[in-house]
Amino acid sequence: MDVSHILNDLNDxxxxxxxxxxxxxxxxxxxxxxxxxxxxxxxxxxxxxxxxSPYSILSVTFTNKAAKExxxxxxxxxxxxxxxxMGAPRGMWVGTFHGIAHRLLKAHWKEAGLPQNFQILDSDDxxxxxxxxxxxxxxxxxxxxxxxxxWFINAQKDEGRRSAHIEDYGxxxxxxxxxxxxLAYEQACERQGVVDFAELxxxxxxxxxxxxxxxxxxxxxxxxxxxDEFQDTNTIQYAWLRVLAGKQIPVVAVGDDDQSIYGWxxxxxxxxxxxxxxxxxxQIVRLEQNYRSTSTILQAANxxxxxxxxxxxxxxxxxxxxxxxxxxxxxxxxxxxxxxxVERIEEWVKDGNTRxxxxxxxxxxxxxxxxxxxxIRSGIPYRIYGGQRFYDxxxxxxxxxxxxxMNNRDDDTxxxxxxxxxxxxxxxxxxxxVREYAREHSLSLWKSAGQIIEQKLLPNRAATAxxxxxxxxxxxxxxxxxxxxxxxxxxxxxxxxxxxxxxKEKGEKGQARIENLQELVVASxxxxxxxxxISPLQEFLDSAALDAGEQQADEYEDSxxxxxxxxxxxxxxxxxxxxxxxxNLFPHKMSMEESGRLEEERRLCYVGITxxxxxxxxxxxxxxxxxGNENFNSPSRFIREIPKELVQEVRLNTTISRPASYSPSSxxxxxxxxxxxxxxxxxxxxxxxxxxxxxxxGQGPSARxxxxxxxxxSKWLVVQYANLEAL
Ligand SMILES: Nc1ncnc2c1ncn2[C@@H]1O[C@H](COP(=O)(O)OP(=O)(O)OP(=O)(O)O)[C@@H](O)[C@H]1O
Ligand SMILES: [Mg+2]
Numbered sequence: 001m002d003v004s005h006i007l008n009d010l011n012d013x014x015x016x017x018x019x020x021x022x023x024x025x026x027x028x029x030x031x032x033x034x035x036x037x038x039x040x041x042x043x044x045x046x047x048x049x050x051x052x053s054p055y056s057i058l059s060v061t062f063t064n065k066a067a068k069e070x071x072x073x074x075x076x077x078x079x080x081x082x083x084x085x086m087g088a089p090r091g092m093w094v095g096t097f098h099g100i101a102h103r104l105l106k107a108h109w110k111e112a113g114l115p116q117n118f119q120i121l122d123s124d125d126x127x128x129x130x131x132x133x134x135x136x137x138x139x140x141x142x143x144x145x146x147x148x149x150x151w152f153i154n155a156q157k158d159e160g161r162r163s164a165h166i167e168d169y170g171x172x173x174x175x176x177x178x179x180x181x182x183l184a185y186e187q188a189c190e191r192q193g194v195v196d197f198a199e200l201x202x203x204x205x206x207x208x209x210x211x212x213x214x215x216x217x218x219x220x221x222x223x224x225x226x227x228d229e230f231q232d233t234n235t236i237q238y239a240w241l242r243v244l245a246g247k248q249i250p251v252v253a254v255g256d257d258d259q260s261i262y263g264w265x266x267x268x269x270x271x272x273x274x275x276x277x278x279x280x281x282x283q284i285v286r287l288e289q290n291y292r293s294t295s296t297i298l299q300a301a302n303x304x305x306x307x308x309x310x311x312x313x314x315x316x317x318x319x320x321x322x323x324x325x326x327x328x329x330x331x332x333x334x335x336x337x338x339x340x341x342v343e344r345i346e347e348w349v350k351d352g353n354t355r356x357x358x359x360x361x362x363x364x365x366x367x368x369x370x371x372x373x374x375x376i377r378s379g380i381p382y383r384i385y386g387g388q389r390f391y392d393x394x395x396x397x398x399x400x401x402x403x404x405x406m407n408n409r410d411d412d413t414x415x416x417x418x419x420x421x422x423x424x425x426x427x428x429x430x431x432x433x434v435r436e437y438a439r440e441h442s443l444s445l446w447k448s449a450g451q452i453i454e455q456k457l458l459p460n461r462a463a464t465a466x467x468x469x470x471x472x473x474x475x476x477x478x479x480x481x482x483x484x485x486x487x488x489x490x491x492x493x494x495x496x497x498x499x500x501x502x503x504k505e506k507g508e509k510g511q512a513r514i515e516n517l518q519e520l521v522v523a524s525x526x527x528x529x530x531x532x533x534i535s536p537l538q539e540f541l542d543s544a545a546l547d548a549g550e551q552q553a554d555e556y557e558d559s560x561x562x563x564x565x566x567x568x569x570x571x572x573x574x575x576x577x578x579x580x581x582x583x584n585l586f587p588h589k590m591s592m593e594e595s596g597r598l599e600e601e602r603r604l605c606y607v608g609i610t611x612x613x614x615x616x617x618x619x620x621x622x623x624x625x626x627x628g629n630e631n632f633n634s635p636s637r638f639i640r641e642i643p644k645e646l647v648q649e650v651r652l653n654t655t656i657s658r659p660a661s662y663s664p665s666s667x668x669x670x671x672x673x674x675x676x677x678x679x680x681x682x683x684x685x686x687x688x689x690x691x692x693x694x695x696x697x698g699q700g701p702s703a704r705x706x707x708x709x710x711x712x713x714s715k716w717l718v719v720q721y722a723n724l725e726a727l
Contacts, residue, residue: 003049006041010034010037013285013287014037017042019049020283020285025251025253026230026272027284028254028255028285029287030287030316032291033288034291036066036254039226039228040070040074043057044077052224055091055221057226058092058100058224058226059227060100062096062228062569063096063386067094097237108211111210111214112204114195118193120197120200121196123150129185129192130146132188133184134149137177147504147505147510151506153182157198157236158234158265160205160235160236163183209243215244225251226252227255228255230254230255231256231269232262232267232569233268234267238271242279253272253275257272259606259607261569264507264600273312289318290317293613294320294322297613298316298610301316303643304641306641307641325647326616326618326642326646329617331621331622332623333621334621335374337370337579337580337620338371340650341360341371342378344577353574356560357573359562359575359611360563360579361611362564362586363580363586363604364564364580364585364588365512365516365564368384368390368562372384381559383561383562386563390519393516395498398417398418399498400414401414401415402418403540403541405446406492410445412438415444415445416431416445421498422501424465424468424469430466435448437452437457453470475495476492486521486524493518499517518626522625522626524540526625565604566604574612577619578605579620580621580624581619582633582636584631585636587637620633620635622716623716672719677696680692681726683724683726688712691707691708691709692707692708704719705722707724
């Protein structure tokens, strides 16, 4: 068979990797250098040139979407072979570690000690079981948050440890308790025949260890293992792989240490270095040519990542021209930033491009809200990739449910949502009683709850809990009489206990939910009621419901792609916006103290920049409502790490609607009230250097002044934070 088409569109190093004799091979290379492409071509090569059976190939990807894409690309490559046309290679295993583990356990449930019809537990189900255990062990939830146990259990499993493996050294009550919960949790899962995500990996690993016959079967079946995004494998995944490969199955692993961004979820960047030690006679191939981005974009990415230490070290180059400069835009605030992005996308589409070639990347989930609203206003279809739209998110729906109760106590759906969220000791049995009574007497749940208490139909403890809930809602209502919508939202979010609830959830997920709640407060403050016949609260709730009800753009509809930087891994887009490039936001404020985490943020920035093929916009907002407050963050340090000559600052010729301010020309040397600064004056800023004050708004310490810096261009700064020295 003619296999030249498989090697045609590859460079020498890629070809070497694709056509290498079967052996352990590590492809270590930067973004966009064709690592994923090498895997795809290698699979086609194995089948068509080496005559390997698709049945003998196992390929591991990072997401299910990547697995689907990989299949499609292999199909395409093989289908196009002259006279080949064999189409989809059947029998090949392509999937994520979790997907593959699941498949194994389904096939070998008996050997794995599982019931045939075992079910997968999602994270909510898992939490529910853990809560029940806490109750059985009489652990007070405020003292022993179930979410903490959940985090503990999953972290142990990711490291391959069962409760029996963990020593209880008896000195740390917290540790002892969590071990007890872990043990009880294992027993509960066993009894119910359920398996959580981390358990899939752990069991699949144990299957190898405990069932040599099964292991042998797969070691005979697979003659080739390929792994993409190797830098983000965790301990148990690595161990699973190592046992399977044994001494006989060659593993081709591709990865980039500079793109390891899941350390916070247990991924071990060290696995890359460990690989050449554990897998004998590893050949290392480096790819250095980048085919994705213009040289401008690439140089920017290289310059940023250079600031990290302990890199395996590699440089990328491209034959591609310089392309356009990176555009940097300083939004007046986050609304202005969003509007800027939307306008650029409109131009892009007007120039004949599809919407789906553009993508907006942000650090935190909560940032999508303002962007979504700007897109909705402009009627531009968009998709949030790997996540939910703002008003669909669970924590937002919960907060809104409280607000709906302010508006209407008989809103049963709202009650169902929050009667025991956050947990306040109202069990499902109690809720059932309330429901039943409501049904029998055709009452709303709220009214039914009231009557049940009056008639003493509940055990004391339950009655007290329900009464407390009723009091909470009533007091919320009284306390928010005559306040603004923003104050109301703020009050509800804090008094409901939702923030504390999510604070107990360890890690980024809980943090993201808190940020979303704070963002809801901001959204309510920015909401402009238009209809005088209904209350602003009602109008806000309606508009949130409408936003949530808007269908996600269909997968096939041409739509702008929104996602967090984490979800953007492995993808590429001709037009990329990196938004919210501000200190505290990106790098995230949680990462500032630890150098390890700061380096992970920088890798994330590297991932972001290298998603762009033709044109990259970087934007930040000079002021941003975030976490409920107005913030004046300085531009992200990552912006400063990009060489100046690669960047052009964008200034719009259209006037931005800033609050009324004096025009600089007519007020030369005009004093800015209560600041000691005048228009036209020269000032010195510790970072930006010397500049001239050209504009201002407000007065006193909170006044904002516009300064044209000699080297750094124009900036708006707040007087009290800017520490300006008059010259
Ligand atoms: N030799 C080549 N000739 C032409 N195009 C190539 C070549 N190698 C890779 N490409 C293209 O370059 C882009 C980047 O390739 P690919 O996605 O495989 O890179 P990667 O190293 O996996 O990137 P990432 O690190 O972001 O996952 C793709 O569009 C791919 O088709
Ligand atoms: Mg890739």
